[in-house]
Amino acid sequence: MSHLKSREAILFGAILCLLFVVATRFPAFVAPGNLVAVFTDTSPLMILAMGQMAVILTRCIDLSVAANLALTGMVCAMINVAAPDLPVAVILAVSLAMGAMLGAINGILVWKLSIPPIVVTLGTMTIFRGIIFLLTEGKWINAHEMSPQFTGFPRADVLGMPVLGWIAVLVSIVMLVVMARTTLGRSIYAVGGNPHAAVYTGIDVGKTQFAAFVISGMLAGLTGYLWVARYSVAYVDIAGGFELDVVAACVIGGVSIAGGAGTVVGTLLGALFLGVVKNALPVVDISPFWQLAISGAAIIIAVAFNAQSGRSKGRVILKSAEHAQ
Amino acid sequence: MSLTDTAPRRIPDRLRSPLQDKLVSWESLLLAVAIAIFIVNSLASPYFLNAWNLSDATFNFTEKAMIAFAMALLIISGEIDLSVAAIIALASTAMGVAMEMGAGTPMLVLVGLTTGVLCGAFNGALVTKLGLPSIVVTIGTMSLFRGISYIILGDGAFRGYPSSFSWFGQGYVFWVISVEFVIFALLAVIFGVVLHKTNFGRMVYATGNNATGALFSGVRVDRVKMTLFLLTGLMSGLAAICLTSRLGSTRPSIASGMELEVVTMVVLGGVNILGGSGSIPGVVIAAFVMGLVTFGLGLLNVPGIVMSIFIGLLLIGVIALPRLWTMWRKNAG
Numbered sequence: 001m002s003h004l005k006s007r008e009a010i011l012f013g014a015i016l017c018l019l020f021v022v023a024t025r026f027p028a029f030v031a032p033g034n035l036v037a038v039f040t041d042t043s044p045l046m047i048l049a050m051g052q053m054a055v056i057l058t059r060c061i062d063l064s065v066a067a068n069l070a071l072t073g074m075v076c077a078m079i080n081v082a083a084p085d086l087p088v089a090v091i092l093a094v095s096l097a098m099g100a101m102l103g104a105i106n107g108i109l110v111w112k113l114s115i116p117p118i119v120v121t122l123g124t125m126t127i128f129r130g131i132i133f134l135l136t137e138g139k140w141i142n143a144h145e146m147s148p149q150f151t152g153f154p155r156a157d158v159l160g161m162p163v164l165g166w167i168a169v170l171v172s173i174v175m176l177v178v179m180a181r182t183t184l185g186r187s188i189y190a191v192g193g194n195p196h197a198a199v200y201t202g203i204d205v206g207k208t209q210f211a212a213f214v215i216s217g218m219l220a221g222l223t224g225y226l227w228v229a230r231y232s233v234a235y236v237d238i239a240g241g242f243e244l245d246v247v248a249a250c251v252i253g254g255v256s257i258a259g260g261a262g263t264v265v266g267t268l269l270g271a272l273f274l275g276v277v278k279n280a281l282p283v284v285d286i287s288p289f290w291q292l293a294i295s296g297a298a299i300i301i302a303v304a305f306n307a308q309s310g311r312s313k314g315r316v317i318l319k320s321a322e323h324a325q
Numbered sequence: 326m327s328l329t330d331t332a333p334r335r336i337p338d339r340l341r342s343p344l345q346d347k348l349v350s351w352e353s354l355l356l357a358v359a360i361a362i363f364i365v366n367s368l369a370s371p372y373f374l375n376a377w378n379l380s381d382a383t384f385n386f387t388e389k390a391m392i393a394f395a396m397a398l399l400i401i402s403g404e405i406d407l408s409v410a411a412i413i414a415l416a417s418t419a420m421g422v423a424m425e426m427g428a429g430t431p432m433l434v435l436v437g438l439t440t441g442v443l444c445g446a447f448n449g450a451l452v453t454k455l456g457l458p459s460i461v462v463t464i465g466t467m468s469l470f471r472g473i474s475y476i477i478l479g480d481g482a483f484r485g486y487p488s489s490f491s492w493f494g495q496g497y498v499f500w501v502i503s504v505e506f507v508i509f510a511l512l513a514v515i516f517g518v519v520l521h522k523t524n525f526g527r528m529v530y531a532t533g534n535n536a537t538g539a540l541f542s543g544v545r546v547d548r549v550k551m552t553l554f555l556l557t558g559l560m561s562g563l564a565a566i567c568l569t570s571r572l573g574s575t576r577p578s579i580a581s582g583m584e585l586e587v588v589t590m591v592v593l594g595g596v597n598i599l600g601g602s603g604s605i606p607g608v609v610i611a612a613f614v615m616g617l618v619t620f621g622l623g624l625l626n627v628p629g630i631v632m633s634i635f636i637g638l639l640l641i642g643v644i645a646l647p648r649l650w651t652m653w654r655k656n657a658g
Contacts, residue, residue, distance in 0.1 A: 061460070109641065113648045116598050118405075118460060122585050123641040130634030138628075236630065244468055247461075257461045289479050293472025299465030300451065307457050 007254050011269040015276055022280045029283050036161050042275025043168035044069075044223045046268055048242070049249040050175045051103075051216030053267045056250050057192040058209045059259030060110060060117035065220040066242035067128035068102045070234075072224030074132050077141040077150075077234035084147035091150065091225055099221015100214050102128065107213030111206035125243070132236045143232035154226045164226055171219065176264045188212055192259025248295045249274055252302040274298070351595040355610045362614060366621035373624060380501035384571065385623075386590070386616035387505040388564040389583060390608070393590040394516040395560040397608045399553045400591055401520075403533040403600030404459040406448060406554065409561045410583035411470035416440040416565035418474040421483030421575040430489045437569070438562040444470055445558020452554065453547040467584070474577040483575040494571025505567050509612075512560075517605040529553070533600030582633075589640040590615055598644065615639075 023030040048065050055062045072095050079086065079094060102124070109120045143151065154164040179185035190198040191208045198205055228234045253270025255262030277298075278291055366373045373379075392409050399406055419440040420433045428436065444466070451462045496504040520526040531539035532549050540546050569575055594611035596603025615636070622632050 109645065113645050113652075115641065115644050115648070119588075119592065119598055119644060120641060122588065123637040126582075126585060126633040126637035130630050130637065133628065133630040134634075138630075244464060247464060248468070251461060251465075257458050287476070287479065289475040290472070292468050292475055296465050296468030296470070296472050300462065300469065303457055303461045303465065304451070304455055307455060 008263065008266045008269060011253065011266065011273060015269065015273050018273075018276050018280065022284060026283050029280065036165065038275055038279045039168075039272075040162050040165040041279060042271055043164045044227055044239075045242075045245060045249055045275060046168045046271040047171050047219050047223050047226075048216075048246045049253070049267050049271045050171055050264065051219035052246045052250050053253075053255050053262055053264070054175075054179075054188055054212040055117075055209075055216045056247075056255050056257060057188050057259055057262055058205075058212045059192050059195070060209050060212065061121065061247065061257075062103075062106060062213060062216045063118065063121040063243045063247075064102070064106060064125040064128060065216060065246055066239040067125045068099055068217055068220040069224040069227060069242070070236070070238045070240075071102065071128045071132050072098045072221040073228035073238060074135060074141070074224075074234045074236075076225040077146060077228050078135070080147055080150045081141060081145050084150070088149060088153045092222070095221045095225035096218050097221070099224060100218040102221065103213045103215070103217015104210070106217065107210035110213065111210040114206070117209075129236060136236065138236060141228075141234040146229070146232060151229045151232045154230045164230060167222070167226065171222075172264060172268055179264055184208070184211055189260060192261075194260070244299075245274060245295055248299045248302075251299050251306070254302075254306060256306055257303065270302075352604065352607045352610060355593070355595070355607060355614060359610055359614045359617065362617045362621065366617060366624070369621065370624040373621065376501045378620075378624075380503060380506075382616055382620035383503060383506045383509075385619045386612040387503075387509040388567050388571075389587050389590055389615075390509055390612035391512055391564045391567070392557065392560045392583075392587045393594070393608050393612060394512055394605065395553070395557040396587050397591045397594065397596050397603055397605065398516070398520060398529050399550075399557050400588075400596050400598060401533045401600055401603045402529045402550055402553055403536060404452060404550055404553070405463065405588070406445075406459065406557045407463040407584045407588075408444065408448060408467040408470055409557060409564075409587055410580045411467045411474075412441055412444040412558060412561035413565040413568060413580040413583065414474040414577055415444060415470040416562045417569045417575040417579050418477050418483070418577065420486075420565070420569055422477065424483060424486055430487055430492075433486070433490055434493075434566055437566040438559060441558040441560070441562020441565065442555055443558070444561070445555045446551075448558070449551040449554030453551050471577065471581075478575070478577045484573065486570065486573060490570050491573065492570070494567045494569070505571075508563070508567070513605065513609050517609075520605050525549070525552075530601060533597075533602075585640075586615070586636060589636050592640060593643050 019030055028034060048069070052062055052065060075098055076091050076095050079091065106117070106120050106124055109115050110117050154162060154167075156163045158166055179188070187198070187203045187208045188211075190201060190203055191205050195205050198208075227239060231238070249271035250262065250267055251257065251270070252273055253262065253267035255267055255270075274295060277294060281288055281291060281294075396406060396409065416437045420437045423433055423436040448459070448463055448466055451457050451466075452459045493504055498504055498507050520529065528539065528544045528549050531542065531544050532546050536546050565580075568580060572579070590611050591603070591608055592598055593614065594603065594608035596608065618635060618639075619632050622635070
């Protein structure tokens with residue numbers, strides 16, 4: 001645990017350094033108002049990374065989150081166009097339910113048919129995007145077609161921060177409690193840490209992976225509504241390629257791709273690191289085209305760093321269990 | 326390809342399992358599907374049965390299949406490379422830069438292939454020297470390689486490749502037989518021989534089935550994997566040459582999403598995504614199946630993004646159906 005903690009300290013230090021370097025030339029960047037803006041801008045990434053973390057902890061990966069986000073967001077926008085007076089609470093419920101359902105599709109395929117998660121989610125990623133096209137025939141839903149309450153909700157200011165930012169805070173707190181204080185959270189760690197031992201402990205590995213996919217899908221669905229409402233536009237390609245940023249946030253935050261190791265706080269810091277980089281680039285006058293290469297390099301460096309710090313392997317004292325992998 | 330090397334990998338004993346008969350006939354099943362699609366297509370559209378149209382159809386899969394051959398070997402060995410489409414983007418961009426500096430066609434080809442090999446070497450070194458999981462490494466390099474293209478090109482494009490360069494993607498060797506198709510056929514034979522008739526091919530299977538066992542049998546596992554990453558990079562470079570030559574321009578978004586189609590082609594061809602089994606003839610037939618499906622749907626005016634639904638369903642269905650079948654048989658018997 002000690003190196004995990006120090007790792008988060010390193011990441012936190014890196015973010016502070018980054019802010020300091022930018023602040024020496026552009027003090028306005030670290031003004032409280034702008035920091036809140038950066039935090040809010042990073043909120044979708046943080047929410048998605050929370051779900052992705054749960055999935056990666058169980059030794060799976062969910063590449064369909066961005067497509068899930070886009071599909072659920074589009075459905076929410078279409079519902080809003082059809083029934084503009086529907087309260088936001090209903091839309092939120094729909095987005096959570098629909099996202100969870102799409103996540104459950106991934107989960108069922110991984111759990112019941114034991115298809116490798118990467119194959120399942122690569123497949124559903126294209127299928128979800130294709131379905132958006134079938135629903136809309138490629139048309140956009142623009143700001144003037146959405147109702148003001150629909151687009152206003154994530155932007156509404158509460159205590160100096162938009163609702164979007166508060167939702168990220170809420171999701172983080174809930175995940176913090178779920179991962180540390182519930183049976184499900186501990187099962188997720190156990191399944192990823194050692195699936196064979198988890199089976200001996202009486203944990204259903206497949207079911208836990210299924211639950212992780214449902215969590216990831218649910219949060220992707222929620223982000224779908226928030227994304228569409230915040231940017232007031234819905235089309236086939238929204239958040240294209242965003243799944244890579246989400247995986248990057250987790251890997252940078254110290255979540256081991258081999259499962260079982262990673263923390264909520266680390267993941268949040270990983271997402272914030274990417275968010276600060278993204279927001280700082282235009283300020284220090286570097287072309288936004290650099291961002292893709294920087295996230296790529298960050299993934300590689302982070303995963304190399306993770307591998308170096310996790311090099312100690314224990315002795316195998318339990319034989320492999322049936323139904324584990 | 327498993328996400329971890331710490332857990333012992335469970336290898337179903339194919340030699341004694343009833344699955345074997347099915348796997349042996351996977352290629353023949355696929356061939357039957359290909360023929361069925363061919364017949365359906367020729368009935369559905371009057372434009373299908375035309376030598377030139379069919380020749381055009383081959384361009385739907387030749388470039389992807391070039392990479393799929395190398396990817397098949399890589400996946401059989403238990404690794405995966407998701408950065409192939411990004412390698413195409415980077416190699417194509419490198420060729421564009423070389424062209425701006427006045428390079429001729431031979432030099433462009435050299436630049437394209439070298440870039441591909443270097444990218445493959447980068448992936449391979451991270452996987453074999455640092456022992457990192459290939460899936461994360463190549464997700465990272467996928468952003469990195471394409472990111473470098475974006476840094477160089479921004480929202481611009483390279484155009485004006487020399488006319489002799491267009492031979493690779495637009496040339497014909499004989500009547501309707503395109504240069505790309507000939508390259509595809511030659512590579513199919515070469516990769517088939519390498520995988521099925523050489524020592525190296527056996528080492529690839531051994532590595533994928535049980536890397537530790539292979540190591541103790543004297544197979545230099547890391548060297549095999551490194552070679553396969555280099556080969557995948559080289560083939561991506563070759564595909565970049567053909568694609569750039571065919572399109573006549575380079576944009577940083579070139580070939581985006583192609584990694585998915587390549588992996589689908591390999592899996593459809595009967596290669597086990599967890600490594601250890603698969604064949605080149607299967608991948609060849611899978612290439613034809615995917616080419617015919619996309620071409621047939623194209624003739625029926627189905628938009629590209631809807632075709633991608635079919636590709637996604639194909640990818641999941643191809644793995645799910647045999648598993649459902651075994652589950653059903655287990656329950657029945």
